[in-house]
Amino acid sequence: RSPRVAPPAVMPQENVMDRVKLMVGMEPSAEPELQDQIEDCFQLSRMERLYGFAICVTAGLFCSFLSSLVFLKPTKFAILYSLGNILSLTSTGFLMGFWSQLKNMFKSHRLIATLVYLGAMVATLVAACYLKSFALTIVCLVIQSAALTWYCLSYIPGGRTAVSAVFKGCFGM
Numbered sequence: 229r230s231p232r233v234a235p236p237a238v239m240p241q242e243n244v245m246d247r248v249k250l251m252v253g254m255e256p257s258a259e260p261e262l263q264d265q266i267e268d269c270f271q272l273s274r275m276e277r278l279y280g281f282a283i284c285v286t287a288g289l290f291c292s293f294l295s296s297l298v299f300l301k302p303t304k305f306a307i308l309y310s311l312g313n314i315l316s317l318t319s320t321g322f323l324m325g326f327w328s329q330l331k332n333m334f335k336s337h338r339l340i341a342t343l344v345y346l347g348a349m350v351a352t353l354v355a356a357c358y359l360k361s362f363a364l365t366i367v368c369l370v371i372q373s374a375a376l377t378w379y380c381l382s383y384i385p386g387g388r389t390a391v392s393a394v395f396k397g398c399f400g401m
Contacts, residue, residue: 272322280322288315302365306356309369310349313376341379348372 272280291312298304321329333342352368355361381387 277322281319284315284319284322288312288319291315302362302369303356303360306352306365306369310352310372313349313372338379338382341375341382345372345375345379348375 289312291308295305295308295312298308317329324332332338348368348371352365352372355364355368378388381391
């Protein structure tokens with residue numbers, strides 16, 4: 229009978245495969261997984277994260293401001309407005325980490341809002357740049373704005389519930 233090897237105390241970034249290997253008596257892999265290698269490439273210092281956030285949020289707000297100046301030109305408005313939204317999403321990625329942000333965006337309670345928001349953003353750009361349809365661009369912009377609001381409310385505890393209650397009270401739904 230071979231002696232059992234006790235697993236190491238706690239590995240800092242222990243993944244599921246390493247746990248399974250330990251359960252069956254194998255040693256965890258010494259070679260880092262592809263995801264770990266990718267994450268290591270994107271390690272930023274706190275100051276670099278703050279710079280990235282500041283640059284992206286400033287550029288996003290600037291694009292959003294510029295979009296309001298060209299409101300009557302739907303193609304330009306849609307491009308600037310969508311670019312502002314993309315930069316704003318990117319800015320929060322710098323703060324919390326891009327992988328963490330993606331995991332949060334696609335959590336079950338936020339999945340539909342995320343998909344509608346991202347889909348509306350793509351549809352807005354397609355309607356404005358490729359189809360060059362004024363009416364469709366406006367419809368997509370309205371959907372994108374509503375989806376952005378609903379998506380943002382998903383980060384506020386009770387936010388969606390409160391807004392739903394207000395609408396039900398105001399419109400008797």
